Amino acid sequence: MSHIEPDVRFPFPAATVPTRCRRRPELFDLAFGDLGGDTKKAAQERLEQARQACSACPVVTACLRWALVNKPLTREGVFAGTTPGQRNVLRRRLADRIGPEWIEVLAARDQARREGAETARHTPLSVPQARVVRLDRELNGPLNLPPPLTAEEQRLNRNRLDAGLKAA
Numbered sequence: 484m485s486h487i488e489p490d491v492r493f494p495f496p497a498a499t500v501p502t503r504c505r506r507r508p509e510l511f512d513l514a515f516g517d518l519g520g521d522t523k524k525a526a527q528e529r530l531e532q533a534r535q536a537c538s539a540c541p542v543v544t545a546c547l548r549w550a551l552v553n554k555p556l557t558r559e560g561v562f563a564g565t566t567p568g569q570r571n572v573l574r575r576r577l578a579d580r581i582g583p584e585w586i587e588v589l590a591a592r593d594q595a596r597r598e599g600a601e602t603a604r605h606t607p608l609s610v611p612q613a614r615v616v617r618l619d620r621e622l623n624g625p626l627n628l629p630p631p632l633t634a635e636e637q638r639l640n641r642n643r644l645d646a647g648l649k650a651a
C-alpha cells in the first residue's frame with residue numbers, strides 16, 4: 484500500500500496540550516462516509532461530541548486548513564468539527580472563490596507572510612510604529628524580556644564584535 488505524505492507547506496498545528504482527537508480518537512473516527520458503521524443515532528452522538536471537542540480546541544482554524552489541503556489524508560474522520568462531506572463542500576467553495584489552484588495560492592500567501600515577518604524583524608520601526616509600541620507598553624506594561632547580560636557576557640560579545648569588525 485502506498486504511503487501518502489502530508490503537504491509540507493502546511494504543517495499540522497502544534498498544540499501546547501494534547502488535543503481531544505489524540506486523547507479520544509474513537510470519537511473522531513467516522514469511517515466510511517459521514518456516519519460509519521454505527522446506528523445513525525449513535526454516529527450522530529459521536530459526531531456531536533467530536534464537534535464540541537473541536538470547538539474548544541486551540542488549533543481548530545489551522546487544523547481545518549490542514550485537513551482541507553490534505554484531502555488524500557482526510558477522506559475519513561472528523562477534523563476541526565467537519566465531516567468528509569462538509570470538507571468537500573468547503574473545498575468547492577474555496578475553488579469557486581480563489582480558483583482551481585487554491586492550494587497553491589494559499590501556500591504562496593503563507594510564504595509571502597513568512598517572508599514579510601522575517602523582513603520586519605530586521606527593519607527598524609518607523610516613527611508611527613514606535614509610537615504604537617510605546618503606547619502599547621504604557622497600557623499593557625513592559626514585555627517579558629530576558630534578564631540583562633552579565634558583565635562577562637557583555638565583554639565576550641564586545642570581543643566577538645571587535646574580532647568581526649577587524650576581519651571584515
Ligand code: SF4
Nearest residue numbers: 504537540543546563
Ligand atoms: S480541531 Fe483538529 S486538532 Fe483540535 S481536536 Fe479537533 S480534530 Fe483534533
